[in-house]
Amino acid sequence: MDFQLSFLMSSNVxxxxxxxxxxxxxxxxxxxxxxxxxxxxLVGLRAVPNRWIGRIVALFVEYHRxxxxxxxxxxxxxxxxxxxxxxxxxxxxxxxxxxxxxMIALGLNVSAFFAEDIRSGMRAVPHTQLEAARSIGLSxxxxxxxxxxxxxxxxxxxxxxxxxxxLFKDTSLAMAIGVAELSYQTKAIENLSFRSLEVFFxxxxxxxxxxxxxxxxxxxxxxxxxxxFKG
Amino acid sequence: xxxxxxxxxxxxxxxxxPSGPVGGFxxxxxxxxxxxxxxxxxxxxxxxxxxxxxKALRVFSTIWVYTFRGIPLVTIIFWVYFLxxxxxxxxxxxxTTALSAIVVYESAFLTEIVRxxxxxLPKGQMEAARSIGLSxxxxxxSVxxxxxxxxxxxxxxxxxxxxxxxxxxxxxxxxxxxxFSAQQINSIEMTKALSVYLVLAGFYFVACLGLSQFSKWLxxxxxxxxxxxx
Numbered sequence: 001m002d003f004q005l006s007f008l009m010s011s012n013v014x015x016x017x018x019x020x021x022x023x024x025x026x027x028x029x030x031x032x033x034x035x036x037x038x039x040x041x042l043v044g045l046r047a048v049p050n051r052w053i054g055r056i057v058a059l060f061v062e063y064h065r066x067x068x069x070x071x072x073x074x075x076x077x078x079x080x081x082x083x084x085x086x087x088x089x090x091x092x093x094x095x096x097x098x099x100x101x102x103m104i105a106l107g108l109n110v111s112a113f114f115a116e117d118i119r120s121g122m123r124a125v126p127h128t129q130l131e132a133a134r135s136i137g138l139s140x141x142x143x144x145x146x147x148x149x150x151x152x153x154x155x156x157x158x159x160x161x162x163x164x165x166x167l168f169k170d171t172s173l174a175m176a177i178g179v180a181e182l183s184y185q186t187k188a189i190e191n192l193s194f195r196s197l198e199v200f201f202x203x204x205x206x207x208x209x210x211x212x213x214x215x216x217x218x219x220x221x222x223x224x225x226x227x228x229f230k231g
Numbered sequence: 232x233x234x235x236x237x238x239x240x241x242x243x244x245x246x247x248x249p250s251g252p253v254g255g256f257x258x259x260x261x262x263x264x265x266x267x268x269x270x271x272x273x274x275x276x277x278x279x280x281x282x283x284x285x286k287a288l289r290v291f292s293t294i295w296v297y298t299f300r301g302i303p304l305v306t307i308i309f310w311v312y313f314l315x316x317x318x319x320x321x322x323x324x325x326x327t328t329a330l331s332a333i334v335v336y337e338s339a340f341l342t343e344i345v346r347x348x349x350x351x352l353p354k355g356q357m358e359a360a361r362s363i364g365l366s367x368x369x370x371x372x373s374v375x376x377x378x379x380x381x382x383x384x385x386x387x388x389x390x391x392x393x394x395x396x397x398x399x400x401x402x403x404x405x406x407x408x409x410x411f412s413a414q415q416i417n418s419i420e421m422t423k424a425l426s427v428y429l430v431l432a433g434f435y436f437v438a439c440l441g442l443s444q445f446s447k448w449l450x451x452x453x454x455x456x457x458x459x460x461x
Contacts, residue, residue: 175305175403
């Protein structure tokens with residue numbers, strides 16, 4: 001069980017690992033963008049005074065919070081093609097089918113958590129803050145920028161960063177449907193070469209460094225912007 | 232969906248049992264229950280190390296927590312799959328591999344929960360216990376841990392929900408649990424994938440939503456009890 005760094009650096013291993021890592025990063029960032037956009041949509045929809053819209057949003061959120069992420073990916077990849085319109089199916093199949101379904105599933109999954117985090121930040125700011133800000137002469141926009149957001153973001157951002165870390169780790173679940181991200185490539189290289197130690201080590205280091213970076217950003221934010229103003 | 236449920240209900244619930252090993256949702260619950268149960272003692276030790284005064288132990292437990300929080304469960308499964316047979320010198324069944332990986336993975340999260348429970352108690356509790364002559368371990372065992380554990384119950388339940396969801400990936404090494412059953416049913420049926428996977432999602436949905444609602448209710452009960460000092 002000797003460790004050979006040269007194996008990792010060889011021309012038939014390194015490109016595969018890098019490609020896997022790049023796919024992981026691409027999956028993470030595209031799903032993250034879908035997640036944050038859908039989350040704002042969900043927060044907006046919840047504000048609409050309609051009972052049915054509220055219920056549908058609540059069901060959407062609870063589905064994504066209570067069903068394992070890998071099952072959500074399977075529902076999209078194996079199940080959804082049965083009911084998707086022909087045109088959309090053809091469009092998806094023209095591209096990287098596995099990647100696109102994993103991206104959609106992970107994006108919608110994380111949107112449910114993002115929406116809750118954003119909402120809890122908004123709820124943490126009492127309505128009187130807006131009234132006070134307006135009464136000292138700030139415009140609605142000024143009140144938002146100088147009074148409401150600084151307080152709400154302090155509550156929302158740490159859980160958003162934490163959830164982003166979970167999303168990053170969850171990209172590994174996409175290997176279940178054959179997306180060639182880092183975990184998939186790790187297993188593929190190991191299957192061919194039997195050099196488990198080196199490959200597992202390389203992929204562990206990659207995940208760990210990226211996760212530690214995200215944890216570091218989270219810790220920095222909480223220190224720099226603690227939840228309550230200390231007057 | 233109902234036809235899938237009525238036709239394959241037992242397979243979703245217990246897998247191929249009694250002709251094979253217990254699988255299905257029962258397998259999921261066994262795996263999650265054992266996983267969390269076995270990682271709990273480990274987490275208590277890690278939390279004590281993390282809050283204690285011995286630097287080497289503190290560093291070790293901190294590295295443990297950050298490492299296993301920072302890598303995906305899949306990666307831990309790969310490592311256990313590869314290292315465990317080398318370490319004990321014999322082949323290891325898939326269930327044991329999955330269980331070991333889950334114990335290691337969950338221990339990192341549980342350590343933080345236990346630590347938060349310990350930090351959540353007023354410092355006066357430890358000081359009072361020590362000042363009446365109890366040793367550190369005696370104070371921990373009879374004064375601090377019993378109180379901290381009660382406060383932790385809701386978080387532990389939530390972690391159980393997370394564990395149930397996390398076990399769904401172990402089907403990749405062939406462990407019999409409900410996602411594995413769904414894969415089998417899907418390969419029998421071929422054309423009803425959406426129904427099969429929605430039934431699968433339904434099982435998790437009902438169990439996890441129920442447990443997290445129960446945990447919320449319990450949390451309010453515990454808070455009430457503390458407020459009114461019963």
